[in-house]
Amino acid sequence: MKILLIRFCFAFMLVFMLAFTMPHFVQAQESADQATQLDVRGTDFATLPVLHEGRLKPLDSFARIYLKRFSGRENLRNISAANWLAVSIFNPAEAANIDIFRINDPQILNLMDLNRRESRLYSLQDLSDGLMKTEPQVRALLTGTEPNQDFEPAQQSLIDLHENVLLYGDLVKSLSMILPLNIPLPAELEIETTYQEGATFLELAATEQEFMGLVQSLLARQGENPDNYSQDERALAALAFEYNVLRETEQQNNLLQIIPPEWNDSRDWISPWQSLLSGQGGPQSAAYLRLWQDMAAAYRSQDRTVFTNHIEAAFSALSQNITGADGINKTSLQLETLYRAIKPFLWAEYLYLAAFILLIVFFIRPDSTLIYKSVIAVASAGFVFHSAGLLFRSFILARPPVGSLYETLLFVSVILMILAFAIEYFRRKGNGNGNAIGGALLGTLIMLLIAPFIAPDGDHLETLVAVLNTNFWLATHVTIITAGYAICILAACFAHIYLFHRARGARSDYRGLISLSYKTALAGLLFTSVGTMLGGVWADQSWGRFWGWDPKENGALLIVLWLIWLTHARLGDYFSNITLAASIAFLNIIVAIAWFGVNLLSVGLHSYGFIDGIAWGLGLFCAAEIVIIGALWLAAFMQKRREPSKAKDAAL
Amino acid sequence: MKMNLIIFGVILVALVAATLFYQMRTPNIQNKIVNVPISVASEKRGNLPSFAFETIDGAAYESGDLTNKKLLINFWASWCAPCIIEFPHLLELAKRYPDDITLLLISSDRTPEDIPKFTTRLTEAEQEILEQDNVKMIFDTDKKITQGIFQTFRLPETILVENGGHMIQKLVGANWSVEEVKRALNLSARPSD
Numbered sequence: 001m002k003i004l005l006i007r008f009c010f011a012f013m014l015v016f017m018l019a020f021t022m023p024h025f026v027q028a029q030e031s032a033d034q035a036t037q038l039d040v041r042g043t044d045f046a047t048l049p050v051l052h053e054g055r056l057k058p059l060d061s062f063a064r065i066y067l068k069r070f071s072g073r074e075n076l077r078n079i080s081a082a083n084w085l086a087v088s089i090f091n092p093a094e095a096a097n098i099d100i101f102r103i104n105d106p107q108i109l110n111l112m113d114l115n116r117r118e119s120r121l122y123s124l125q126d127l128s129d130g131l132m133k134t135e136p137q138v139r140a141l142l143t144g145t146e147p148n149q150d151f152e153p154a155q156q157s158l159i160d161l162h163e164n165v166l167l168y169g170d171l172v173k174s175l176s177m178i179l180p181l182n183i184p185l186p187a188e189l190e191i192e193t194t195y196q197e198g199a200t201f202l203e204l205a206a207t208e209q210e211f212m213g214l215v216q217s218l219l220a221r222q223g224e225n226p227d228n229y230s231q232d233e234r235a236l237a238a239l240a241f242e243y244n245v246l247r248e249t250e251q252q253n254n255l256l257q258i259i260p261p262e263w264n265d266s267r268d269w270i271s272p273w274q275s276l277l278s279g280q281g282g283p284q285s286a287a288y289l290r291l292w293q294d295m296a297a298a299y300r301s302q303d304r305t306v307f308t309n310h311i312e313a314a315f316s317a318l319s320q321n322i323t324g325a326d327g328i329n330k331t332s333l334q335l336e337t338l339y340r341a342i343k344p345f346l347w348a349e350y351l352y353l354a355a356f357i358l359l360i361v362f363f364i365r366p367d368s369t370l371i372y373k374s375v376i377a378v379a380s381a382g383f384v385f386h387s388a389g390l391l392f393r394s395f396i397l398a399r400p401p402v403g404s405l406y407e408t409l410l411f412v413s414v415i416l417m418i419l420a421f422a423i424e425y426f427r428r429k430g431n432g433n434g435n436a437i438g439g440a441l442l443g444t445l446i447m448l449l450i451a452p453f454i455a456p457d458g459d460h461l462e463t464l465v466a467v468l469n470t471n472f473w474l475a476t477h478v479t480i481i482t483a484g485y486a487i488c489i490l491a492a493c494f495a496h497i498y499l500f501h502r503a504r505g506a507r508s509d510y511r512g513l514i515s516l517s518y519k520t521a522l523a524g525l526l527f528t529s530v531g532t533m534l535g536g537v538w539a540d541q542s543w544g545r546f547w548g549w550d551p552k553e554n555g556a557l558l559i560v561l562w563l564i565w566l567t568h569a570r571l572g573d574y575f576s577n578i579t580l581a582a583s584i585a586f587l588n589i590i591v592a593i594a595w596f597g598v599n600l601l602s603v604g605l606h607s608y609g610f611i612d613g614i615a616w617g618l619g620l621f622c623a624a625e626i627v628i629i630g631a632l633w634l635a636a637f638m639q640k641r642r643e644p645s646k647a648k649d650a651a652l
Numbered sequence: 653m654k655m656n657l658i659i660f661g662v663i664l665v666a667l668v669a670a671t672l673f674y675q676m677r678t679p680n681i682q683n684k685i686v687n688v689p690i691s692v693a694s695e696k697r698g699n700l701p702s703f704a705f706e707t708i709d710g711a712a713y714e715s716g717d718l719t720n721k722k723l724l725i726n727f728w729a730s731w732c733a734p735c736i737i738e739f740p741h742l743l744e745l746a747k748r749y750p751d752d753i754t755l756l757l758i759s760s761d762r763t764p765e766d767i768p769k770f771t772t773r774l775t776e777a778e779q780e781i782l783e784q785d786n787v788k789m790i791f792d793t794d795k796k797i798t799q800g801i802f803q804t805f806r807l808p809e810t811i812l813v814e815n816g817g818h819m820i821q822k823l824v825g826a827n828w829s830v831e832e833v834k835r836a837l838n839l840s841a842r843p844s845d
Contacts, residue, residue, distance in 0.1 A: 205805060206795045209762035262698065263822045279824035281803030282811075283701040289803070 037087050038302045044311045046082035047333045051257035051269035058333040060340055070100045070164050071121055090299040092172035096124040107154040138162050174256035175272055177201040178293040186236040204243050215240040251277040259285045288317055336396045344389030349448045351382030356441045362434055379437055383417050390414055402478040409451045413444040415486035433511055439493030473538040481531030484524055485595055488587045491520035495584035502578055503635035514577045521584050525563040532556040555594030562590050582633040589622050700817035703801055707788045708767055719817035721754045722837045727804045729760040730770035734826035735808040741830050743781040749839055755787045760798050764791040812836050
């Protein structure tokens with residue numbers, strides 16, 4: 001809260017600076033209308049590496065994450081994320097006119113004297129007056145409040161908006177040391193400048209002593225009242241003000257970490273401002289920043305060839321000359337850009353949905369092999385995207401794709417699909433009955449639809465907490481246990497289908513479904529037991545004990561015990577097929593609790609995947625499943641009770 | 653059932669194969685950070701960039717001319733208080749190791765005349781050290797070396813360079829000791845110690 005408040009003090013400064021340089025913005029906008037911005041698509045700009053959330057990622061990913069944070073979208077209607085980032089860091093004056101801040105709340109619009117727009121997006125320039133007007137209100141909200149205090153939705157929206165503007169302020173000033181300050185140079189200050197618009201911070205810094213000497217003599221001569229100054233003297237004062245503000249405030253600006261570390265042994269890259277003002281710069285970072293300076297100049301003069309050449313030079317420098325940049329893998333960066341562009345899981349979702357609709361048609365007309373083959377073909381196409389997405393993630397992150405709850409959903413669903421395809425193929429030698437694929441499609445679709453809610457801030461391809469960052473155990477324990485989840489879910493899906501058909505009056509051994517469901521559950525038992533034991537071995541190595549009754553461990557044990565219990569019931573012939581199916585169907589709830597339940601508790605050593613707000617989702621799911629399974633079991637049971645009486649009637 | 657077992661077997665084999673693949677492909681990040689030997693850490697730094705300069709005595713050099721000894725590059729200015737605090741320590745090192753160390757003092761003063769204004773206020777012994785062959789004083793016009801090449805914007809900073817021009821460490825500010833520099837540059841103790 002305190003940090004937020006301190007940052008807030010700078011918000012006013014940002015808005016002040018915005019207002020101060022507004023005439024230049026307007027001027028820039030007019031020129032922008034005459035000439036379009038340089039389009040960075042087709043260049044490698046979007047692939048340049050930046051350290052964000054502990055991982056080197058392409059600028060494209062960085063741009064999408066922040067654009068989504070501000071506007072709710074990864075790309076704007078008329079500008080891509082990479083182009084938006086380029087204009088924001090190379091030409092902030094023009095970026096101030098791009099509508100990126102989403103305001104949904106009518107109260108905020110009223111407070112800021114803004115009219116409602118269909119797009120709900122507003123530019124920094126649109127917001128400047130409203131930000132200044134609401135600044136005291138936000139300051140009052142943040143002062144004197146307890147930590148973690150809940151605000152009213154409108155208050156929270158207002159605070160979020162101000163925070164986003166602050167963040168955007170950091171972003172647009174990321175490279176402000178190599179961009180013109182947009183203040184005309186006073187005649188007495190002789191500096192050779194790169195830009196006609198004025199000197200850059202770096203150019204002024206080289207002559208700081210002379211420059212500040214001039215300011216001191218001005219103050220001694222004319223005093224502190226700007227009304228006494230000539231136009232040239234005002235320019236000098238404004239230049240000194242902006243120079244000092246940058247020097248004092250930007251030391252903390254570490255948003256755009258594009259410079260490899262030169263002196264420290266950590267893998268933390270640094271921002272251009274950090275390289276200048278925190279003593280972390282050196283000859284290599286200076287040379288690399290010069291390449292960015294040339295890139296900015298080429299961008300601003302819209303020289304695409306020179307711009308592209310400097311990007312190539314930057315990659316070349318990273319791979320050859322800069323020692324702190326070892327580990328840069330351009331292919332991985334390009335793959336991530338491609339992954340973001342393709343959105344494989346979205347395509348997989350669409351194709352699975354299409355396959356599911358076709359499957360319903362197939363169930364209505366079960367004799368049509370053409371429809372069945374279409375189902376398999378469309379689902380296979382979805383599977384290609386789905387598995388390609390997982391392969392992309394594995395390659396980009398250099399680890400198995402099971403490091404977070406979000407990833408386990410993607411992984412478990414792909415295992416579901418693999419199992420379903422295999423069962424469909426082997427049960428009927430390529431002419432299956434659609435039950436396996438139907439169950440898997442349903443489960444997969446639900447999981448892919450849930451996935452975005454598990455990662456509400458978007459898919460950041462995040463790095464792992466230290467305990468998970470060992471590929472051997474991630475590839476064994478986590479993959480096996482999550483594969484076990486998948487198999488259990490598939491068994492439960494089969495059990496649901498079986499119960500549904502029994503409720504409609506199907507025979508006891510309807511299409512061998514109960515046997516399939518039971519055998520799948522047995523396979524689930526194998527995977528979950530082996531996975532749980534491997535987890536114990538990992539825990540022994542990491543935490544020094546095999547078993548600690550941690551919530552996640554209890555969850556895994558619960559699945560194993562449930563499966564052992566129903567296996568014994570089946571072997572001892574205690575359960576009818578309907579009750580067995582209902583207990584297997586119940587696996588869905590057990591798995592959901594073991595998989596997600598631990599995150600609701602927020603305790604224990606496995607709580608690294610904690611996510612707010614899934615309690616309702618999980619509760620709803622469990623309640624719905626209890627109702628569905630209970631209803632199906634009851635209906636099937638009633639149906640079964642009617643059957644013998646029919647037979648009896650017939651016998652009579 | 654037999655087919656299912658085959659499928660599960662295939663999955664298990666795939667998992668083991670994936671494990672081996674990742675093990676071979678990915679270095680263990682944690683171990684790499686913890687176990688970096690000093691020599692490897694040194695190799696991670698860059699080499700001294702090439703630049704030409706002229707001392708205030710008028711002698712011209714290339715940076716490569718100084719790499720036959722260990723090098724201390726100090727960025728300073730006479731108006732910078734911490735620089736003045738650390739100045740005697742730098743001179744002490746130059747005095748103790750005349751055959752091992754070259755001390756390159758790069759001044760960011762406003763004019764070249766500011767340098768003698770400062771040095772004449774030093775003790776006679778310190779002024780004698782400044783006259784040694786292994787001490788070179790530069791006035792950095794327009795901060796081309798300080799800011800342009802070494803990206804030093806806050807004074808003082810000192811860069812330690814091994815024989816052969818290999819940069820090994822940067823000392824930011826004046827909060828360092830002579831012993832620390834001796835250790836970093838592997839300078840042996842002398843009888844005068």
